[in-house]
Amino acid sequence: MANSEEIKSEEKKSLSFVEQLVEKDLEEGKNAKRIQTRFPPEPNGYLHIGHAKAICMDFGVAEKYNGVCNLRFDDTNPSKEDTEYVDSILNDIQWLGFKWGNIYYASDYFQKLWDFAVWMIENGKAYIDEQTSEQIAEQKGTPTQAGVESPYRNRPVEESLELFNKMNTPEAVEGSMVLRAKLDMANPNMHFRDPIMYRIIQTPHHRTGTKWHAYPMYDFAHGQSDYFEGVTHSICTLEFVPHRPLYDKFIDELKVYEGEGDNIHDFRPRQIEFNRLNLTYTVMSKRKLHALVDEHLVDGWDDPRMPTLCGMRRRGYSPESVRKFIDSIGYTKFDALNDMALLEAAVREDLNAKATRVSAVLNPVKLVITNYPEDMTEEMEAINNPENEADGKHYITFSRNLWIEREDFMEDAPKKFFRMTPGKEVRLKNAYIVKCTGCTKDEEGNIIEIQAEYDPTSKSGMEGANRKVKGTLHWVSVDHCKKAEVREYDRLFKIENPSAEECDFRDLINEDSLKIRTNCYVEDFAAEKKAGEYLQFQRIGYFMADKNSTADHLVFNKTVGLKDTWAKMADKK
Numbered sequence: 001m002a003n004s005e006e007i008k009s010e011e012k013k014s015l016s017f018v019e020q021l022v023e024k025d026l027e028e029g030k031n032a033k034r035i036q037t038r039f040p041p042e043p044n045g046y047l048h049i050g051h052a053k054a055i056c057m058d059f060g061v062a063e064k065y066n067g068v069c070n071l072r073f074d075d076t077n078p079s080k081e082d083t084e085y086v087d088s089i090l091n092d093i094q095w096l097g098f099k100w101g102n103i104y105y106a107s108d109y110f111q112k113l114w115d116f117a118v119w120m121i122e123n124g125k126a127y128i129d130e131q132t133s134e135q136i137a138e139q140k141g142t143p144t145q146a147g148v149e150s151p152y153r154n155r156p157v158e159e160s161l162e163l164f165n166k167m168n169t170p171e172a173v174e175g176s177m178v179l180r181a182k183l184d185m186a187n188p189n190m191h192f193r194d195p196i197m198y199r200i201i202q203t204p205h206h207r208t209g210t211k212w213h214a215y216p217m218y219d220f221a222h223g224q225s226d227y228f229e230g231v232t233h234s235i236c237t238l239e240f241v242p243h244r245p246l247y248d249k250f251i252d253e254l255k256v257y258e259g260e261g262d263n264i265h266d267f268r269p270r271q272i273e274f275n276r277l278n279l280t281y282t283v284m285s286k287r288k289l290h291a292l293v294d295e296h297l298v299d300g301w302d303d304p305r306m307p308t309l310c311g312m313r314r315r316g317y318s319p320e321s322v323r324k325f326i327d328s329i330g331y332t333k334f335d336a337l338n339d340m341a342l343l344e345a346a347v348r349e350d351l352n353a354k355a356t357r358v359s360a361v362l363n364p365v366k367l368v369i370t371n372y373p374e375d376m377t378e379e380m381e382a383i384n385n386p387e388n389e390a391d392g393k394h395y396i397t398f399s400r401n402l403w404i405e406r407e408d409f410m411e412d413a414p415k416k417f418f419r420m421t422p423g424k425e426v427r428l429k430n431a432y433i434v435k436c437t438g439c440t441k442d443e444e445g446n447i448i449e450i451q452a453e454y455d456p457t458s459k460s461g462m463e464g465a466n467r468k469v470k471g472t473l474h475w476v477s478v479d480h481c482k483k484a485e486v487r488e489y490d491r492l493f494k495i496e497n498p499s500a501e502e503c504d505f506r507d508l509i510n511e512d513s514l515k516i517r518t519n520c521y522v523e524d525f526a527a528e529k530k531a532g533e534y535l536q537f538q539r540i541g542y543f544m545a546d547k548n549s550t551a552d553h554l555v556f557n558k559t560v561g562l563k564d565t566w567a568k569m570a571d572k573k
Helices: 002-016 018-028 049-064 083-096 106-122 133-139 155-167 217-230 242-257 286-294 309-315 317-327 341-355 565-571
Strands: 036-039 068-073 103-105 126-128 177-182 196-200 215-216 233-239 270-274 278-280 336-338 357-360 364-369 379-382 393-398 402-404 425-428 431-442 446-456 481-489 514-525 535-537 541-545 554-561
Touching: 018 049, 018 233, 018 270, 036 049, 036 217, 036 233, 049 068, 049 083, 049 233, 049 278, 049 309, 068 083, 068 106, 068 217, 083 309, 083 317, 103 106, 106 126, 106 155, 106 177, 106 196, 106 215, 106 217, 106 242, 126 155, 155 177, 155 196, 215 217, 217 242, 242 270, 286 357, 309 317, 309 554, 317 341, 336 341, 341 541, 341 554, 357 379, 364 514, 514 554
Parallel strands: 036 068, 068 103, 233 270, 278 336, 357 535, 364 446, 481 554
Antiparallel strands: 126 177, 177 196, 196 215, 364 402, 379 393, 425 431, 431 446, 481 514, 535 541, 541 554
């Protein structure tokens, strides 16, 4: 039997490297053994599954170690931000199942950041640069070549202060000047070569209106906001590794500045970086996602082919499946491309346990049970979910005239075809065993009707009715079903890693990523289901009613098939 030390050792191994660092800080008594994280999205688009990975870490660490995770909107660029995105972010976090401690905005600190910037100018630590952005970029040099100092670097403090105030006026011209920190133009870390702290933006802010005309850059606002709020662990993705020294530098300066007043903390937030989440056959760039939406290449941010959380929700993914997938791929220090099939497998596993089983026929052909009374119907018992008895059951109407899948019939079938073919028996799910007796064709040779006879003694659940047949088919009654539109989705892009290609990503879009079937039928019970209710169309896959589905026009989105048939199809190409 393992002793307590061995158990603790095994538990440590199961922790992510981020959790191990957090535990180490707690054991060493840092930050008064307090954990406070934050999720800091910029409200300039909708959250995607990559953000979900950050959400799970930020909120998960706080939850696991009895801390708090706050939500802070990084609203420092009003030209790209909107309250629409704020509302969507709030909704997505709640959908994933997390709760924030407080809601903050970087704009809450605009005055404090401005005052801190003024202090830096007054102390010779910042200056106004009137060069163009191209000139500044050129003078920064390269990672192997030192930068060249700006001709404005040593301008008088009073002059920089005057120009800084001018930046925050309606008359200031965008791009005419910026505020830069005076650091080290020869530093091998390019972010230290006099980084820009403020720029002019003459777009009204979604919260502050026209009060401000000069706005702080992310690198200047982010660490200070963490510090103001008392964040203990700033957890972010790997691209921020080279930003970390600047993050620490600005906070060190802020601590000196804050020390002149009464509000000083005895800690600095610890920044920890982990790998981003990338998925095959999709893109995560906000710029590219914006293009897909703005150019109407998809049906909005919540198009079910999009990697956005609202798109996945509309498609029928469950929040539990998304979290399970993120947990399965883990957190490392190395970027990787994750297979979409892993996400879909997590979705299947979760929905198998919670989806209500219903009958639907997507490619219908009529089946007539010729020896079944024309005016007779029966209510057949159907289990809602065999994985959960508590989900109960419902009833589906059986009659003489049924719809079955066209693919379930073959007139001249091979030996291992265990569906409907003349002379052979199959079971109609929840109903009877029937034997196909023939079919009717139109003038062009297309099958328009199939005939069969049923065995009255073979009703499901009837004593002695369990003789075995090799095939079981789903069906709906012609007179007891509803017509529906069904949307089937494929990969949005034709190649595995569209982001790695040098060509225009638009040229890589899969033209067959959406197939719309308009002549489908679902049982009446399924027609009552709404968006947000998980369904399994028996023998086909998992589905959910679309947000635009109505009683007069039913629309269902295919979430994922019962099996990963896509990978097999891709291998054949």
